Structures are given as C-alpha cells and as structure tokens.
Amino acid sequence: MANKHVNAVVVGAGAGGGVxxxxxxxGGLTVVLFERGRWHTYDEHGDDxxxxxxxxxxxxxxxxxxxxxxxxxxxxxxxxxxxFPNQWSYGNNAACVGSGTVSYGAMAWRFQPEDFHLKxxxxxxxxxxxxDWPLSYDELEPYYEKAEYELGVAGDPTNDPFVPPRKKPYxxxxxxFNREGVILEKAAKSLGLHPFPIPxxxxxxxxxxxxxxxxxxxxxxxxxxxxxxxxxxxxxxxVALKTGNCELxxxxxxxxxxxxESGKAKGIRYFDEDNKLQEQxxxxxxxxxxxxxxxxxxxxxxxxxxxxxxxxxxxxVGKNIQDHAYTGAYGLFEDEVYDDVGPGACIAVNDFNHRFxxxxxGGVLCNEFIxxxxxxxxxxxxxxxxxxxDHKDFQKQNFKRHxxxxxxxxxxxxxxxxxxVDPVVRDFWGIPVARISGLRHDNDIKVGHFLADKAEEWLKxxxxxxxxxxxxxxxxxxxxxxxGTCRMGNDPKSSVTNRYGQLHEIDNIFIADGSLHVTxxxxxxxxxxxxxGYWVGGHITAMWKGxxxx
Amino acid sequence: xxxxxxxxxxxxxxxxxxxxxEEITLLDAIVEQIIPTDDFPGGKWANVSNFIxxxxxxxxxxxxxxxxxxxxxxxxxxxxxxxxxxxELPFAEQTAMLEKMEAGEFPGDYWKDHPPANFxxxxxxxxxxxxxxxxxxxxxxxxxxxxxxxxxxPNVIGQNRYNDxxxxxxxxxxxENGK
Numbered sequence: 001m002a003n004k005h006v007n008a009v010v011v012g013a014g015a016g017g018g019v020x021x022x023x024x025x026x027g028g029l030t031v032v033l034f035e036r037g038r039w040h041t042y043d044e045h046g047d048d049x050x051x052x053x054x055x056x057x058x059x060x061x062x063x064x065x066x067x068x069x070x071x072x073x074x075x076x077x078x079x080x081x082x083x084f085p086n087q088w089s090y091g092n093n094a095a096c097v098g099s100g101t102v103s104y105g106a107m108a109w110r111f112q113p114e115d116f117h118l119k120x121x122x123x124x125x126x127x128x129x130x131x132d133w134p135l136s137y138d139e140l141e142p143y144y145e146k147a148e149y150e151l152g153v154a155g156d157p158t159n160d161p162f163v164p165p166r167k168k169p170y171x172x173x174x175x176x177f178n179r180e181g182v183i184l185e186k187a188a189k190s191l192g193l194h195p196f197p198i199p200x201x202x203x204x205x206x207x208x209x210x211x212x213x214x215x216x217x218x219x220x221x222x223x224x225x226x227x228x229x230x231x232x233x234x235x236x237x238x239v240a241l242k243t244g245n246c247e248l249x250x251x252x253x254x255x256x257x258x259x260x261e262s263g264k265a266k267g268i269r270y271f272d273e274d275n276k277l278q279e280q281x282x283x284x285x286x287x288x289x290x291x292x293x294x295x296x297x298x299x300x301x302x303x304x305x306x307x308x309x310x311x312x313x314x315x316x317v318g319k320n321i322q323d324h325a326y327t328g329a330y331g332l333f334e335d336e337v338y339d340d341v342g343p344g345a346c347i348a349v350n351d352f353n354h355r356f357x358x359x360x361x362g363g364v365l366c367n368e369f370i371x372x373x374x375x376x377x378x379x380x381x382x383x384x385x386x387x388x389x390d391h392k393d394f395q396k397q398n399f400k401r402h403x404x405x406x407x408x409x410x411x412x413x414x415x416x417x418x419x420x421v422d423p424v425v426r427d428f429w430g431i432p433v434a435r436i437s438g439l440r441h442d443n444d445i446k447v448g449h450f451l452a453d454k455a456e457e458w459l460k461x462x463x464x465x466x467x468x469x470x471x472x473x474x475x476x477x478x479x480x481x482x483x484g485t486c487r488m489g490n491d492p493k494s495s496v497t498n499r500y501g502q503l504h505e506i507d508n509i510f511i512a513d514g515s516l517h518v519t520x521x522x523x524x525x526x527x528x529x530x531x532x533g534y535w536v537g538g539h540i541t542a543m544w545k546g547x548x549x550x
Numbered sequence: 551x552x553x554x555x556x557x558x559x560x561x562x563x564x565x566x567x568x569x570x571x572e573e574i575t576l577l578d579a580i581v582e583q584i585i586p587t588d589d590f591p592g593g594k595w596a597n598v599s600n601f602i603x604x605x606x607x608x609x610x611x612x613x614x615x616x617x618x619x620x621x622x623x624x625x626x627x628x629x630x631x632x633x634x635x636x637x638e639l640p641f642a643e644q645t646a647m648l649e650k651m652e653a654g655e656f657p658g659d660y661w662k663d664h665p666p667a668n669f670x671x672x673x674x675x676x677x678x679x680x681x682x683x684x685x686x687x688x689x690x691x692x693x694x695x696x697x698x699x700x701x702x703x704p705n706v707i708g709q710n711r712y713n714d715x716x717x718x719x720x721x722x723x724x725x726e727n728g729k
Contacts, residue, residue, distance in 0.1 A: 047705045050683040057679050058609045058687065218705060340702065373682040373695050386652075387584040387674050388645065395682075396590075399699040 002279070006030040006247075007544070009268050009282040011254045011297065013037075014099025015526055016513035016533040017288030018232025019147070022239050023537025024286070025246035029544055032280055033246055034270060036253045037063040037096035039233070042225040047218040049372045053094055053103040054221025056086040057374075062103045062223070063095030068428030071292075072435035073477060080435060082425065091323075091436050091477035093290045097250060098233025100290075100480055101526065105220035105345060105369050106201040106229050108153040109523035110144045110164045110531075113137035114354040115410070118519050122360045128412040128441050129320055133518045134490045134499035137164060140531055143538070147530035151230040152207040155199030162194070162350035172204045175213070178341035180367050180403050185347060187462035193349045198366055201230040201526065202343075210234060219343030220369040232530075255431045257285055257310050257509060259303035265310070265509045271429045283549045284540065288513040288533070291321055291478065295419040295485035295515065296434040309421075311486075311503035316496050318419035318485050322520045323478030324408030325440060327448035327471050328365070329456035330379060331403050331464025338400035344370035352407070352454055353522050359450050360443055361410045363522030365458070368404035379404070381468040403462070405455040408481065409448050409472065410522045412441035419485050439474045448472040481525050483514035501536035508549050512536040566600075567607035568614060573621045574599050577673075579637040580624075583648050584677040586641075590698045591691075593677055601680030601689030602673075613672060620669035623660035630657065 006029075010021040013035035021033040040062055045051065051061040059066060066084040073089040075081035085092040094100045114121050117132040124130060141164075147153075149171050156174035157163035174197035177185060181197075188195035202224075203212045213228040227234050240246040251273035258279065260266045267281035287294045295318035299309035309317055345366050353362040371379060376399055377391070385391050417438025425433050452469040459467050488511075489495025492504035501516055503509045514520075514529050516536075521528060543549070566574055581593030581602075593599075606614050628636040628647055636644060650656050652674075654667040661669075680689030690696070696703040 046684070046686075048684040048686055050679055050687055057675075057683075058605070216705065217701075373699055373701065374679055377678040377682055387648075387677070389586055389588065392585055392588065392590075392592075395695075396698060399701070 003032075003281070005281045006032050007283045008032075008286060008540070009034065009280055009284075010286040010288060010512075011268065012099065012287070012289035012293070012513065013097050013232065013237060013248065014094070014288060014290065014513065015101050015232060015529040016536075017286065018098065018101070018237045018240075019530055019533025020286050020288060020512040020537035020540075021246055022236035023534060023541055025240040025243040027537075027541030027544065029245065029541065031240070031246040032282070033237070033240065033248045034252050034254050034268070035095075035097050035248065035250045037094070037099070038250045039097045040102060040223055042223040045223060047222065049218075049374045052218070052221035054369075055372070055375050058086070060085045060092055060094070064092070069095070070425075070427060071433050072422045072425055074437050080422070088479070089477050091292060091479040091482060093292075093480050093482060096233075097237065097248065098231035101201075101231030102223050102233055103221055104231070104480070104526060105343060105524070106526070107345070107366070107524040108148065108155065108199040108201045108527045109364065109521070110166070111137065111521035111523060111528055112162070112164055112353055115519060115521040116140075118361065121354070125360060125412055125441070125443060127414065128443070129415045129494070130412055131487075131489065131494070131518050134488055134495075135535075140528075140535060141165070141167065143531040143534040144527060146534050147527055151201055151232075151235045151530065152203055152210070153199050153201055153527075154204035156197055157199075158196070160194055160196040160350050162353065162355075170199060172207055175200060175202075175204050175346055177346050178344065179339040180337050180344070181347040183337060183462050184367055184403070184405070184458065187458055188347075188349055191458065191461050193351045193458070195347050195349050198346055198348045203228040203230070208235065215342045217340055217342040217344070217370045218372065220345075253429055253431070254289070254297060255300065255429060257287070257297065257301040259301060259306060259310055259506060261304060263305040263506060265506055275429065284508040284510065286510045286512050286536070286540070288511070290513060291482035291485040291515045292419050292434050292436060294511060294513055295321075296421055296432075298486070299419075299421045300432055306505065310509060311496055311505045313505055314493055316487070316494065319415050319417075320413040320484040320487060321417050321419055321436065321438070321478050321482060322411040322413055322484040322517070323476060324363070324481045324520065325411055325444040325448050325472035325476065326406055327363075327409055327452045327455070328368075328404060328406035329452055329459055329467055329469045331456075331459030331462065332398050332466040333401045333403065333463060334465055336400045337403055342370055344368060349458075352451055356450070359447055360412070361447055361522055363407040363409045363447070363451055365405055365407040365451060365455055368406050371402075371404065373399065381466070403459060403464070405458055407451045407455065408522060408524060409444055409451060410520045412443045413484055413487075413519060414438055414441050436477050440472065440476055444472060445474065481514075481520065483517035483520045483525060486511045486515035487518045488516045489518065500539040501532065502539075510536055510540060566603050569599070569603045569606065569617065573617070574603070575637055576621055576625055576635070577602065579644065580648070580673055581677045581680070583641075583644055584674055585681045591694055593681055595691065596681050596689055596694050597691045598677050598680035598689050601683075601687055602676050604688040605676065610676070616664045616669060616672055619662060620664050620672070624651070624666070624669070626660045627657055627666075630659070
C-alpha cells in the first residue's frame with residue numbers, strides 16, 4: 001500500500017532535522033521524519049570506551065554500523081580505499097534519533113558576530129572560497145535564544161567581555177569548575193585573559209522535566225544515563241511527535257529525492273527497515289542528514305533537469321566541506337589535577353577570536369573533556385615510548401596529572417575539499433557512496449600554531465612542569481563538526497541555497513543542517529545548527545501559511 | 551551459535567575462539583612485553599590475549615590472517631635468529647626482538663601480506679584496547695587498569711568521588727590469590 005502523502009519529509013533526525021520537524025509539525029504541517037538509525041539508551045552502551053562515539057576501535061556505538069555504511073577515502077596514491085565508520089578517515093558523525101546530540105559534549109556556543117562576515121572583516125583569502133553569510137548574527141540571535149530555551153543551556157557570560165550580544169540570560173545557571181577549571185581560572189587571570197564557564201546544553205538544575213547533570217566522567221561520546229544532556233531526541237522530537245502531525249520513521253535509509261519533469265521535488269525514495277524500497281510523496285523536502293550525507297543525497301538525486309544531482313546545476317553541492325582544525329597543548333603537573341568531576345570541559349577563554357589582525361578567524365580555547373584510560377594511551381609527547389615499562393609508567397604517573405587545552409580553528413573553505421559520490425562503489429542498499437577528499441588551507445595550520453602557543457602558555461602559567469603541543473596537519477576528514485557542503489548565499493552562481501536554506505534551483509527542497517554554513521565559526525557548531533533548524537523551519541512554516549508551496 | 555573446534559593437534563575443544571594454544575602462548579609473551587607486570591599485573595594476567603582472540607572472532611575478523619601469518623612468521627624469525635622460541639627468551643632479549651620488529655629492522659623471509667612493523671603496531675594497538683578498555687570485551691580483567699589508574703569502577707551513576715585523593719594501596723598478591 002502506498003504511503004499517505006504528507007506536507008513535508010524531513011531527512012535526518014539530528015540537530016537541524018529534529019528542530020525543523022518540530023517547527024513544521026507545530027506549525028500545522030504533516031511531517032514524516034526519516035532517520036537511518038534508531039533510538040539508543042545509555043543502558044545498552046554503558047561506559048564502554050571501545051564502542052563510544054569518542055573512541056571507537058570496535059564500532060561507533062551511536063551509529064552508523066560498519067556492516068552497511070562505508071565510504072571511499074583517498075589512499076595516498078592517487079586512488080581510493082574503502083573506509084568504515086569506525087575509522088578516522090571515514091569522517092563519521094552519528095546515526096540515531098538525535099544523532100550527534102545524543103552523544104556529544106554539548107557545548108552551546110553562539111558564533112561571534114564577526115563569524116558571519118569574515119570576508120568583509122579580513123578580505124578575500126587566496127585559495128579559499130571565503131565569503132560572508134547572507135545572514136547576520138543579529139538576524140540569527142532570536143533563533144539562538146529559542147534553541148537555548150527550548151533545549152536548555154546552562155551558562156554565565158558575566159566574565160566574558162567578548163560574549164556575542166544577547167537579549168536574555170541563559171535559562172540555567174552555569175556549572176561549577178572542576179579542579180582543572182579552578183587551576184586554569186587562576187592562571188588565565190594572571191595572564192590577563194578572561195576565563196568563564198563553557199555554556200552547555202546540559203541541565204545544571206532540573207529543566208523542562210529532565211533532571212540535573214550528575215557529572216559523569218563518560219559524557220562526551222556517550223548517552224546521558226539520566227537525560228540531563230539535551231539533544232533533539234529528548235526535547236524537540238518528542239514535542240513534534242506529540243502534535244500528532246509528525247511520524248518518525250526509524251531504520252529507514254533515504255536513497256533519493258524524487259524530482260519531477262517540471263523541476264519540483266515530489267517526495268523521496270527510501271529503503272524501509274526490511275530493506276524494501278518505498279516512496280514517500282510530499283509537498284516539500286527538508287534535508288538535514290549532515291554535511292556529507294546531505295550532499296550525497298542531493299548528488300544521488302539525478303533527474304532530467306538536474307543531471308548532476310538536485311540543485312547542483314552550478315556544481316557547488318558537496319564543495320567547501322569544512323570541519324575544525326583542532327589544536328592545542330597538553331601539560332603534566334606535579335600534583336593531581338583530576339577530581340573525577342565530569343564531563344571535564346568546563347572553562348574557556350574567548351580572547352583569541354578576531355582580536356589579532358594578522359590572524360584570520362581564530363577559535364575559543366577550552367580545557368578538554370575527560371580522557372579515558374584507552375584514549376590516554378596515545379596522549380604522549382613526540383618521541384615517547386609507545387609500549388613497555390615506560391609507557392605503563394607514564395599512564396600511572398600522569399593519568400591524574402595532566403590537563404589538555406584545545407580549540408577549534410575554523411577552517412577556511414576550500415572549493416576542492418569536497419564530498420562526491422563514487423562512480424562505482426555502492427553501499428549495502430546499492431546507493432552510491434560518498435567519498436571525501438581535499439586538503440586544509442594553509443591558514444588553518446597557521447592559526448593552529450597561534451592557538452597552540454596560547455594554550456601552552458596558559459598551561460605553563462598554571463604550573464605545568466612539562467608541556468607539548470598538538471597542532472593540525474593538512475590532511476583531515478571532516479567528521480563531527482562537518483559543514484559547508486550546501487552553503488547559503490545571495491548569489492545563485494556561488495551558493496546552493498538562499499538565506500532561508502531553500503535551494504536556488506528547486507524551491508521546495510530545503511537544507512536544515514551544518515551544510516548551510518558558509519564558514520564554521522571558531523566554536524563547536526551544535527547550537528548554530530539548532531538555531532538554523534529554527535530559522536529554516538520557521539521560514540517554511542511562515543511560507544506554508546501563505547502559499548502551501550503550490 | 552558457532553563453536554570453533556581446533557582438532558589439528560588434540561581432541562579437546564579449545565577454550566579459544568580463533569587462535570590455538572601455541573599462538574596464545576606466544577601472544578601472551580608479546581602482550582606481557584607491551585604491558586609488563588610491575589607492581590601491577592601486566593597484559594598476560596589482564597587477559598589481553600583473550601580480548602584479542604574474542605575480537606578476531608567478532609569485530610576484528612578482518613585481522614584474522616594478520617594474526618595467523620604474523621604470529622607464525624614472528625616465531626620462525628625469532629627461532630632463526632635466536633635458536634629459541636620467543637617465549638623461552640629472557641625478558642630483555644624479548645624486548646630487543648620486539649624493538650627491532652617495531653623499527654622494521656627485522657628479517658622479512660617469513661612474512662607475506664603483513665610487514666613486521668605493521669603487525670607489531672596492530673598487536674600494540676589491540677593490547678592497549680584489551681588492557682585499558684572495558685572488561686566486557688574480554689580483557690582488563692577485574693578492571694585492573696582502572697585500579698592501577700585509581701579510577702573508581704564500575705562507574706557508579708551519581709558520581710562516586712572520594713574526598714581522600716591519596717593513593718589507594720593495592721596489593722597485587724591478593725589478586726594472584728584469587729586467580
């Protein structure tokens with residue numbers, strides 16, 4: 001039997017898609033929300049480090065599985081090699097209801113106003129497709145606020161002179177610093193920096209029917225056992241389902257957007273949980289499958305008017321993929337700095353964003369989430385013994401005596417850093433797989449060194465007896481912070497969507513995830529993706545009331 | 551459920567899933583080098599070989615041939631150079647052999663698809679997972695690495711912190727007795 005026609009199909013129940021589905025359903029549209037993964041609970045994963053979403057040698061606990069989902073990656077010899085989700089070269093995010101927001105670290109950053117007009121601020125950057133967003137911070141501000149209040153953010157910007165302008169305080173008080181935070185706060189102040197608590201999508205007090213955080217050491221990479229961490233799966237998606245307008249269809253892999261002869265989307269084709277091919281027709285389609293999979297879906301949706309994929313007649317779909325070039329330093333301390341108060345990351349400084357004319361971009365610096373025992377086995381200064389007595393001694397001596405400070409350098413968009421679909425290789429369902437390639441811009445490395453120096457200085461000031469840096473290289477596969485593959489813009493020749501996430505070329509297809517980012521900010525992108533979900537979803541709903549997209 | 555039999559040399563059902571007794575004996579000696587016993591047990595006691603054997607039967611089935619070929623080639627090479635099996639060598643000589651393998655300065659006569667240095671890195675990486683990862687996968691017996699790092703376990707929900715952060719004394723003998 002054919003599926004009942006609905007107003008909207010939303011592909012991907014992560015940050016952007018979960019919010020967009022909720023906005024549409026509350027706005028009165030009938031919605032089917034598609035998710036290739038399923039619901040997950042803390043109980044089925046526990047604190048198993050080998051299958052977490054942080055370190056995943058055995059598998060990515062929160063999806064996707066290795067058995068059906070692979071990609072191609074450069075093999076270093078001008079060819080391609082098949083890679084699986086639990087390999088770094090795959091560039092995985094997650095695949096489940098809530099997606100990355102189930103297992104993320106939940107930092108709740110707003111981008112800086114400057115992040116929305118980097119090109120105006122710094123000028124064109126050779127080798128980069130750097131551009132301004134067609135959207136200003138001020139325009140997105142109410143949507144940031146909506147995300148902060150509907151999902152729940154704990155924070156306090158009082159001590160951050162560089163906080164992006166905000167109209168309302170955070171809905172919850174900030175978290176206290178753990179021992180690392182106390183040590184680093186003092187050191188930052190004596191360096192003249194401005195430390196403050198990291199805003200978190202995590203309950204510091206009971207909020208919206210969910211309890212307060214219990215400070216687990218296993219937080220980033222794991223689901224929350226008490227649901228104190230806010231994801232779309234425990235906030236907006238249940239709201240969407242409660243309206244009665246939204247059906248969540250899990251374990252369903254969307255393979256193609258159907259585009260008719262007149263160049264309009266008429267729905268999607270998908271493999272259901274029994275791997276049977278089905279169709280779901282709709283008046284409009286919202287794609288929020290993550291920067292890599294959103295691009296892959298568009299590229300795999302070929303039709304008469306769009307032979308190179310939906311909305312890709314200008315060849316920009318999948319280009320400019322970005323992530324963050326993580327950089328920073330580690331320090332060893334004489335005294336114990338570990339107090340087992342999770343999630344670890346708690347303190348930040350905003351001093352190194354847009355305040356140095358020679359440094360394009362920059363990034364926030366934060367102390368790291370708790371490094372678990374297996375992860376710590378590879379945290380070593382260059383030249384250290386990798387096994388044997390020395391290695392074990394280092395584990396024993398330093399597990400509770402080290403601090404890491406890291407920052408996400410926003411990568412300069414590079415046109416040739418991209419997602420394509422492989423011409424030959426297909427996944428379990430027979431869908432052409434994504435392949436991701438391209439090198440980072442030199443500016444990322446330069447800013448990486450700049451920030452790592454600052455991180456090391458901070459650690460030394462805090463009393464570290466030995467420090468070393470970890471700076472990014474040219475090679476990387478964008479993973480959990482992937483963005484930019486369907487950038488928004490005012491010029492249809494050099495962007496994929498307009499400022500509302502609506503494809504320039506097909507007006508009833510929308511994008512509502514990190515793919516829209518023109519640039520990726522010097523911050524973890526989750527709150528910005530959530531805000532864009534509200535922005536795009538709100539726009540669709542408003543438009544729907546006028547035209548019904550007919 | 552599948553039960554794997556290894557009846558080549560004997561008639562009893564092996565406790566191992568993929569590797570055989572000889573391979574386990576050799577692997578035990580290697581993992582004991584990678585994570586040696588000191589005032590805490592090492593890789594052998596912590597069941598790192600069991601972890602690896604279990605993964606070869608499940609998540610790491612793609613590494614089966616690497617272990618079968620690698621362990622055999624490694625043992626043959628050691629016998630060629632030293633005239634003895636690896637596990638029969640004194641500890642320091644074992645270390646020296648593994649250092650050579652890690653550095654790629656190792657005769658390659660017996661190796662086909664898996665170069666010595668690659669095989670070493672594979673075993674090293676898996677040993678770290680087996681010793682420091684969750685015991686649910688067959689290694690880290692009794693959360694020994696967590697005890698060593700003085701990390702409370704299991705991770706009791708609701709934050710089990712100690713006010714006293716002094717070293718918790720650990721007596722390796724008590725664990726040996728419980729064996």
